[in-house]
Amino acid sequence: MTVSIDIGEMTNGQQAGMDLEELLATRLLVQGNSGSGKSHLLRRLLEQSAGWVQQAIIDPEGDFVSLADKYGHVVVDAVGTEKDLQMIAGRVRAHRVSVILNLEGLDADRQMKAAATFLDGLFDADRDLWYPMLVVVDEAQLFAPAAAGEVSEEARRRSLGAMTNLMCRGRKRGLAGIIATQRLAKLAKNVAAEASNFLMGRTFLDIDMARAADLLGMERRQAETFRNLDRGHFVALGPALSRRPIPVKIGPVETAGRGGSPKLMPLPDQPLEDAKDLIFTPSPGEAMPVRVRQPEPVATTSDVLDQLTSAEQAGDAEPAGNLLDYGAREEGIAEIIGEILSEPEAAFQPIATLYQDFQVRCRIAKLPGGIPDLQVFREKLSVARAGVDKGEVDDSAWAQAELVAAELPEDMRGVYLLLAKAANAKAPCPGNIEIATAYGTRSPGRARWLLSHMEERGFILCATDLRGNRIVTLTDLGWQTAPGDEAAA
Secondary structure (H helix, E strand, O other): OOOEEEEEEEOOOOEEEEEHHHHHHHOEEEEOOOOOOHHHHHHHHHHHHOOOOEEEEEEOOOOOOOHHHHHOOEEEEOOOOHHHHHHHHHHHHHHOOOEEEEOOOOOHHHHHHHHHHHHHHHHOOOHHHOOOEEEEEOOHHHHOEOOOOOOOHHHHHHHHHHHHHHHHHOHHHOEEEEEEEOOHHHEOHHHHOOOOEEEEOOOOOHHHHHHHHHHHOOOHHHHHHHHHOOOOEEEEEEOOOEEEEEEEEEOOOOOOOOOOOOOOOOOOOOOHHHHHHHHHOOOOOOOOOOOOOOOOOOOOHHHHHHHHHOOOOOOOOOOOOOOOOOOHHHHHHHHHHHHHHHOOOHHHOOHHHHHHHHHHHHHHOOOOOOOOOHHHHHHHHHHHHHOOOHHHOOHHHHHHHHHHHOOOOHHHHHHHHHHHHHHHOOOEOOOHHHHHHHHOOOOHHHHHHHHHHHHHOOOEEEEEOOOOOEEEEEOOOOEEOEOEOOOOO
8 A cells, every 4th residue: 555645845836745655665855954944843743654654753942742642742852861761762662642742951962862862762673563763863963973072972873873774774674764954964864865755945055055965966066056945945856755746845844843943023112211120139049149258257176175174075075976966965966067067168177187176076065974085986987978867867767778878988978978868869869069068178079989898798779871971870779860960069
């Protein structure tokens, strides 16, 4: 059975049809400068063929997600890990569901990696799942660049390989590539050369017009034709379209993209003085810059000695049962450590210096039971640096976290408990700065080393989702943090 879909009309008023079965075997290349109607063409093609064939759309700008409401496409946001995305791609082929891979919000490097992972998942499906599918890639020059750019070499290589597989080897697996690009000169030639059908829109640069004319078998002097095309008008050629180049006007669409061309709007009518107030007066609820407070004066040596003279030692007291057991004595110790860490630069002082300060403050506060030794101080300092509050977590669950943390060195326990606190609350993974501060350093590299060390010892498992956010799994507890930006302050 031959299925012909209507993409618009020719100059003579006749319907411009596209043979869908021929398209599945021969692939399509769409080219046009920004504003030429390229996205409108893809939307028309997708709407007309939605009821006939499964579709997968690689959407870098989130422009095609509106198809989901009317035609039942499932929007796949690029979140989670690459393994998750590859498994989703496998299920897409197994269940024959049309999908839109929304890459909006990702930088170019991560867009390329996500697209490559998804395309590889479609390509690697079992032979029994090789059903026909249209794979539409908008802005294909981003995913199959002709030359190296600002993205990493790994991302470029993976994405180019996936696009090459789609266009060169995808036909036998039922994958029909439809790629759209703003500039042919920026698109890898081995990807563009595999298309047998072409729809060429308005183009201004000589090099792109020359390549378009060559692909359509036109003479170089006819290349000027592409410069004079109106918006939504294309020159079509190919076995699924026409055996000779014909001009086509793309028909209307039923859904609208979230983007579109900007429309002129009149400026608001308001007096000049009101405009000044809008700019120079803070809006309600607007965040105001925080003034840095000057540190309080530090007590002199003579003041400390005077206070020590009147200090008295109390009797011994029973030590705490665990790191977060707040008895009367433990509350005093926690308060003193909190005062120490509240001072500027205290979190980054050597442990010996902090312990000396701690001893002095314990004597001033007349801490009952004597001053804890250095070992106990190390443990409690690591917990205090991590900002762990027992009231925020469940006692039984936290007892397990404490048991696991006890197997780590004293200076690492607070970091583990910091991660445990975030994982227990399903909060974002702490950033490198927060982890480094909990460890007593300013170095983000030290924080990364610390996580690697804990991962090597089997305490945690680190992963990165497609947006570049870090996810930490505590293997002994089975807890997992939400994705968090490792560069967050």
